[in-house]
Amino acid sequence: MKKNFSIGITGSIGSGKSEFTKLAEQSGFPVIRADDLSKKILDTNPDVRKQVIKKFGNQAYINNQSNNKYLAQIVFSNPIKLRELERILHPLVIKEIEKQKKEIFKKSKILFIESALIYEADLENLFDYVVLITASREIRLKRKLMQGMTEEDFSKREMNQIPDDEKKKRADFIFLNDGSISELKSKFDLLLTLLSVKS
Template identity: 45%
Template sequence: MGKTLIVAVTGGIGSGKTEFCKFLAEKGYPVINADKKAKEILLKDPSVKKKIIEAFGEKAYPAKGLDTAYLADKVFSDAEGVASINAIVHPVVIKEINAEIKEYSKKNKFIFVEAALIYEAEMEEMFNYVVLVTAPEPLRLKRVLEKGKMSEEDIKRRIESQIPEEDKKEWADFSFENSQSLEDLKKKAEFLISVLNAVAV
């Protein structure tokens, strides 16, 4: 087997990057979810927990564990909050991703990493290619609101805390708009695989 290609899949909240990655996983390719890793680290890593409490207060970790609503409110209230949590969590996430990549590289032609904040965390140099999944903001808002877990205000704050999609389109190696059906998105995932197979020869 030749060199393993490491490919990031990114996109803002409600863009459909997770669905895109599901199609890749169904094809048998490993997908590392950086956002899930970040949540696990926030829950289980004692040094991260200590730093979060120092930055955002004891209320971040009540008796029941991590209070994600409180933390999100604190983090997304200003740019400083976003920068603070990223500085605490991202180095640990990157370390864990690299460990998984090393393991998967032994047996896989392609490895995909799903992460919302590839550019915000300045992670792009870790990857051979960056894939951006996009959708118009009103559609993204509608999708997330339909899940019923976040208010419109919270979604908009999350969107505003991230680099605009137009900038990311300029930087990404591949950009796929997800404004049609899931079948259309699946075809785009299949197209990506065919292109990667061509360049990996």
């Protein structure tokens, strides 16, 4: 293998991208989760906190923690507000990914990066390859209902995401995750074979 690879993992809500990322982690590969970075920045960056309170009010934080339920209620019902929150967070998330990527590539040739919004946020150039995890709406909804999300909250989030048909045109690899986790693991192993990577 000649160079370092960064592999983006994306998919619509409930598709199973976190499960796929977990498989990469369990196989010993370094992983970055954009969502976790975003949450950490939202919680701990004082300048972000100032900007978020200015746009969304004092209720955006409870004690020292971001009030995600409150923010979710606002932004997923109002695309303008969502863009405002994204404009505050995304540049910092991208900067942090780039920083961590450099460090990780000193020790590893492969890096998996999970991000729900690779196409929505135009992040494609952060990755050598993008893996799209898919499942029917019915299955994705069922999974999120099982996790305690309401159908209304699911639909509001989904409405702010690019449809799978469009994502499929842009992804390098597409894996359907409508079976068991062990079937998903076989697909993960297939990806390693296709990329000539050994865990």
